[in-house]
Every structure is written in C-alpha cells, then in structure tokens.
Ligand SMILES: *[C@@H]1O[C@H](CO)[C@@H](O)[C@H](O)[C@H]1NC(C)=O
Ligand SMILES: *[C@@H]1O[C@H](CO)[C@@H](O)[C@H](O)[C@H]1NC(C)=O
C-alpha cells in the first residue's frame with residue numbers, strides 16, 4: 537500500500553513538473569523564420585536612421601508558432617536575453633544578417649526578439665543556439681539573389697502577383713514560403729467620409745501593396761524546412777510592388 541501511494545505521488549509530482557515546464561517554457565508546433573526587406577520598413581515607419589537602407593533581405597526573427605493560434609506563443613517565462621552570450625564571431629555574423637535597420641541598435645533588436653519569441657522555444661534552442669540557427673537559416677538561401685535571378689528587382693512602379701514572387705523561391709527551396717505585405721502609404725486611402733445622405737460606397741481595393749517579408753517554415757526542431765500553410769499576410773488578388 538505504501539508502495540502504491542509513493543508511486544502515485546511520484547506520478548502526480550512528475551506530472552506537475554511536466555505541466556509547469558510546459559506552461560513556463562511555452563509550447564509551439566513549428567517555427568516561422570521571417571526575413572524582411574529593409575526599405576519597406578523605412579517607407580512604412582519613416583523612422584530609419586538612413587534614408588536608403590540595405591538592399592538585401594535581413595532577419596526579422598525566428599518565431600516558435602502555433603498552427604491554431606497565430607499570436608501565440610509569445611513573452612514566455614524563459615531566461616532573459618544576455619548580451620554576453622553573443623560571442624564575438626556570432627556578433628559579427630548577426631551584424632550582417634540581423635541588423636536593426638530602424639534605430640540602428642542591433643543589440644536591442646536581438647534582445648526584443650529573444651525575449652518575445654526565442655524564450656518560448658528555449659527547451660529546443662538556448663539563446664546561443666537560437667541566434668546561431670537563425671544566422672545559418674539566413675545563409676542557406678539568398679532570397680535577394682533568388683528574386684534577382686527571376687528578374688524581380690526593386691522598381692518604383694512595376695508590380696507582380698503573389699505567385700510571381702513565391703514561385704522562384706519555392707523552386708529554389710523546394711518548400712512553400714509565405715509573403716507578408718504592408719499597405720503602401722503612397723496609395724490613396726479612398727476612405728473619405730461620404731456626403732450627407734449618401735450611402736457609403738464600398739472602398740475600392742488598393743492597386744498594390746508593398747512586399748515586406750518572406751517567411752520560411754521549419755519543423756519543431758528548427759532543422760528541417762517545411763511548407764508554410766498559414767494564410768499569407770498580403771491582400772489576396774492585389775498586386776505586389778517591390779521598392
Ligand atoms: C495552440 O493554441 C491552442 C489555443 O490557444 C492551444 O489549445 C494549444 O495547446 C496550442 N498548441 C501548442 C502546441 O501549444
Ligand atoms: C510568467 O510568470 C509569471 C509569474 O510567475 C506569471 O504571472 C505569468 O502568467 C507567466 N507568463 C507566462 C506566459 O507563462
């Protein structure tokens with residue numbers, strides 16, 4: 537009997553520990569590796585330290601993600617960012633692949649991404665591994681070059697369809713990526729108030745949107761790239777401009 541009680545209490549304890557671990561470290565299904573086109577950040581936010589920033593895709597973040605809950609997990613209870621864990625060679629690498637194009641404080645950008653996202657997958661990748669893996673992902677395919685080879689280069693007026701841009705990336709990586717876009721602030725909003733007594737007109741869709749991010753998806757261990765199957769972050773049927 538004593539034996540049964542002690543093994544039962546062991547089970548209960550083990551379960552409690554497991555549960556606490558899952559709650560505090562966050563749980564996720566897969567990773568989204570998000571790369572951004574810096575000029576779009578600067579068009580949209582008008583906060584950049586340089587007017588015409590880098591013309592290459594750079595890292596925004598590596599996000600442990602949940603298939604059914606797009607905003608989760610985030611801000612988990614793992615270890616806080618520690619700058620000393622970014623050893624000199626890693627820092628040199630990240631300065632290339634993961635710069636902060638808006639304020640110029642790279643460390644603050646890395647700190648924010650680790651604290652918001654990286655900590656939620658700390659059971660899989662510790663802080664050092666998180667940044668090393670992200671840099672390796674960035675190195676594995678050069679999106680800027682893939683698009684350039686498909687004649688998709690920054691242009692002030694030309695536009696492309698969603699699949700025009702996705703196709704060459706899919707061919708090169710053999711996996712389906714996702715695109716994310718931003719509304720183009722240069723386009724008329726078409727949301728002026730209607731004259732009194734008139735029924736509001738349906739807003740006409742914008743003529744184009746700005747390409748902002750390309751997302752690669754990775755399985756739970758962040759080793760193998762997989763097809764992304766989340767809804768694209770661009771307005772359907774609206775052409776995309778790349779500036
Ligand atoms: C994903 O989110 C849903 C809804 O919030 C939750 O029930 C589920 O446990 C989460 N999945 C994982 C793997 O964390
Ligand atoms: C983190 O821990 C704090 C205090 O223990 C708790 O209030 C909070 O809900 C936890 N957050 C998450 C995401 O688990």
Ligand SMILES: *[C@@H]1O[C@H](CO)[C@@H](O)[C@H](O)[C@H]1NC(C)=O
Pocket residue numbers: 641643644647
């Ligand atoms: C950059 O951000 C880091 C981390 O938040 C902070 O410790 C540091 O003081 C900042 N550097 C400058 C020059 O603002």
Ligand SMILES: *[C@@H]1O[C@H](CO)[C@@H](O)[C@H](O)[C@H]1NC(C)=O
Pocket residue numbers: 592678680681684
């Ligand atoms: C990626 O390709 C672009 C365009 O060809 C080039 O400018 C850039 O140097 C390449 N980046 C790396 C890390 O090879």
Ligand SMILES: *[C@@H]1O[C@H](CO)[C@@H](O)[C@H](O)[C@H]1NC(C)=O
Pocket residue numbers: 678681682685708
């Ligand atoms: C782009 O084209 C160049 C020249 O044909 C080729 O050497 C390079 O491997 C191509 N890069 C990609 C990423 O397809």
Ligand SMILES: *[C@@H]1O[C@H](CO)[C@@H](O)[C@H](O)[C@H]1NC(C)=O
Pocket residue numbers: 695696697700775
């Ligand atoms: C969208 O882009 C395609 C090129 O891929 C072009 O043929 C088409 O005319 C564009 N549509 C609009 C509404 O600009």
